[in-house]
Amino acid sequence: MSIATEPHGVTEPHAHSHGHDDAASASSRPKLAVWKFASCDGCQLSLLNCEDELLSIAEAVHIAYFPEATRAVVEGPYELSLVEGSITTPDDVRRIHEIRAQSGVLATIGACATAGGIQALRNWADVDQYRSVVYAHPEYLKTLDTSTPIASHVDVDYELRGCPVDKKQLIEVLAAFLNGRKPRIPTYSVCVECKLKGNVCVPVATGQPCLGPVTQAGCGALCPSYGRGCYGCFGPQDSANTESLTRQLVELGMPSDDIVRVYRTFNAGAPAFAAASDAVEADAVEAAASRAAEQGGAS
Amino acid sequence: MDDIRILQASGLDALIEELRSRGFRVVGPTLRGDAIVTGEIRAASDLPRGKGDSQDAKTYRVRSRGDDAYFGFAAPAQSSKPVFFPAEEVVWRGHRDHDDDGHFTVERDTPDGAPIALLGVRSCDLRAVQIHDRVLAGRSHVDAHYVGRRDGAFVVAVACSDPAASCFCASMGTGPRPATTDPETGASSYDLLLTEILGEDDHHFVMEIGTDAGREVADEIGASMGHPADRDDAVAVTDAAAARQTRAIDTTIVHDVLRASAESPRWEDVASRCLACTNCTLVCPTCFCTTVQDVSDLTGDSAERHRVWDSCFSESFSYIHGGPTRESTKARYRQWITHKLSSWEDQFGMLGCVGCGRCITWCPAGIDITEEAAALGRMSGLAAPAPAT
Numbered sequence: 067m068s069i070a071t072e073p074h075g076v077t078e079p080h081a082h083s084h085g086h087d088d089a090a091s092a093s094s095r096p097k098l099a100v101w102k103f104a105s106c107d108g109c110q111l112s113l114l115n116c117e118d119e120l121l122s123i124a125e126a127v128h129i130a131y132f133p134e135a136t137r138a139v140v141e142g143p144y145e146l147s148l149v150e151g152s153i154t155t156p157d158d159v160r161r162i163h164e165i166r167a168q169s170g171v172l173a174t175i176g177a178c179a180t181a182g183g184i185q186a187l188r189n190w191a192d193v194d195q196y197r198s199v200v201y202a203h204p205e206y207l208k209t210l211d212t213s214t215p216i217a218s219h220v221d222v223d224y225e226l227r228g229c230p231v232d233k234k235q236l237i238e239v240l241a242a243f244l245n246g247r248k249p250r251i252p253t254y255s256v257c258v259e260c261k262l263k264g265n266v267c268v269p270v271a272t273g274q275p276c277l278g279p280v281t282q283a284g285c286g287a288l289c290p291s292y293g294r295g296c297y298g299c300f301g302p303q304d305s306a307n308t309e310s311l312t313r314q315l316v317e318l319g320m321p322s323d324d325i326v327r328v329y330r331t332f333n334a335g336a337p338a339f340a341a342a343s344d345a346v347e348a349d350a351v352e353a354a355a356s357r358a359a360e361q362g363g364a365s
Numbered sequence: 366m367d368d369i370r371i372l373q374a375s376g377l378d379a380l381i382e383e384l385r386s387r388g389f390r391v392v393g394p395t396l397r398g399d400a401i402v403t404g405e406i407r408a409a410s411d412l413p414r415g416k417g418d419s420q421d422a423k424t425y426r427v428r429s430r431g432d433d434a435y436f437g438f439a440a441p442a443q444s445s446k447p448v449f450f451p452a453e454e455v456v457w458r459g460h461r462d463h464d465d466d467g468h469f470t471v472e473r474d475t476p477d478g479a480p481i482a483l484l485g486v487r488s489c490d491l492r493a494v495q496i497h498d499r500v501l502a503g504r505s506h507v508d509a510h511y512v513g514r515r516d517g518a519f520v521v522a523v524a525c526s527d528p529a530a531s532c533f534c535a536s537m538g539t540g541p542r543p544a545t546t547d548p549e550t551g552a553s554s555y556d557l558l559l560t561e562i563l564g565e566d567d568h569h570f571v572m573e574i575g576t577d578a579g580r581e582v583a584d585e586i587g588a589s590m591g592h593p594a595d596r597d598d599a600v601a602v603t604d605a606a607a608a609r610q611t612r613a614i615d616t617t618i619v620h621d622v623l624r625a626s627a628e629s630p631r632w633e634d635v636a637s638r639c640l641a642c643t644n645c646t647l648v649c650p651t652c653f654c655t656t657v658q659d660v661s662d663l664t665g666d667s668a669e670r671h672r673v674w675d676s677c678f679s680e681s682f683s684y685i686h687g688g689p690t691r692e693s694t695k696a697r698y699r700q701w702i703t704h705k706l707s708s709w710e711d712q713f714g715m716l717g718c719v720g721c722g723r724c725i726t727w728c729p730a731g732i733d734i735t736e737e738a739a740a741l742g743r744m745s746g747l748a749a750p751a752p753a754t
Binding site: 119122123126237238240241242244245247250252253254255257258261262263264266267269270271272276278279280293303304305306307309310311313314 | 424425452637641643644648658660663673674676679680
């Protein structure tokens, strides 16, 4: 059977593009599959961007299913599956279960797969309304009311955060898998990476808002290394105190709308960031109501 | 050594050049972007001349002083900690040799590079180095990499004239004028101690000699002989700096305050503010916790063991089989401040805090160790209640 069920997926069970591979070496290498759900493909491209390591990767694993890179398809099961994207359709739900059943180790890659992605903004919206506005024939469309991470549907062995993922972390997962060890994926804050690199703290030294203290490391503190606050694209760190950070963002002069927005970007659906954005919104509504009441009382 | 010299400000280049010609890599304060940091100094022009700093809880700004002071700031953003104790270093490298039956050979990594000369190190940070000497090099198992970098280092301390609002070294007994000798080992704290004197038409350093090596350097660069009165000038600078400090920790009671505070309600309060971001520990000049990380390439033929700074504020720090032992932020903050201000003394015979104030400045939530210690003191009943205002 083939589980390559994208609408345009043309399965070519006999197409074996690794012409120079002999069957023995191909079969002795673990099979890697790279899957896509609702996403922009950026994380899959991060794998293709591993230019210096790509040949070593191709030697170490048998790239069996990776439509972003090759039309060749080798049937499962797959020793390692990398899954990009979030679950947004009934078909996605069915497909991810099939993929899980055919996969040894399953690692999700990127903010969509680990937190629902930017498209998790639909979790706060009326999807029926979108549907009727955007599509001429909304009745043809089967979609869910929410965008959810892969781990909400099946067991996930490792999660790589980020929008997009960090290629060093991708290679670490591959190297760990190939050597039978646990990958090193820190869950502490971005601040650790800033300090290890010798970066000067952006909010303390410049007053710019920064999500680094509540955001998980992994990017190498990319934005703060260029003097900008962290945008939180790696989602919440394991001990995120968003209540305290929200107070700091307010003090640094960030309006409520903007604070809601920074929590609801790439990882809007991550529980800690979703709750933080809801809390700011609720406070803003309450503040507006009390202002209105004061004005009403004064007039 | 009662030997006082005078070095004109214009003589700083000669000092730096002399150290470089002796093979030292000179490391000191330099302006980079938005902060004064510790970096390589090749000439006096690399120093943050005319720059000061404003530091307070969760705020750091470089400011122009309107004068020519070379050392007119308080603590640089990072201390000299990474100079001897880098944030990440390779402990060993391993390689599998396929020609030799897949035998795996391991090579120990040894730090290389030129010996270090610390230029402009502050009294607080110098004391922190002495604490690291005790912790990392003064016990039965020494940290070979630390010792390799620390041995043979040359120290030019500069007394602090302009403490920031975050500073409290005077209360800790660690500055602003450095002790002549290390209280634990009796060794000279510095090779040379400079105090910058900035007058109307006069800009010079009072240079006090700590070691023979220091005297050789002073002789070589032609630092003229000074007088006892010059030392009085130097002491006046640090006395004034001490008097300007506004924060303090009461070291007479703090050890016992922390001992008595294990179940204090204050921990909930501080945990509501603490971001568990680790910044305080990673800017602390004495925090020395590390973790070990093993990395391998895709083939598994090459592997490396790295030692990397760690922090008791991260959840993984206390992870053992079954989960972390300090799951809550309140447990982590309690662990950190109790170690700094109490159990460190039981462990090493001195406090683990030197009063540099970096944990106050660089905490994005503005948590103030002096304020927490004072609150715990009041709540434990060991300190007098705050005066009614």
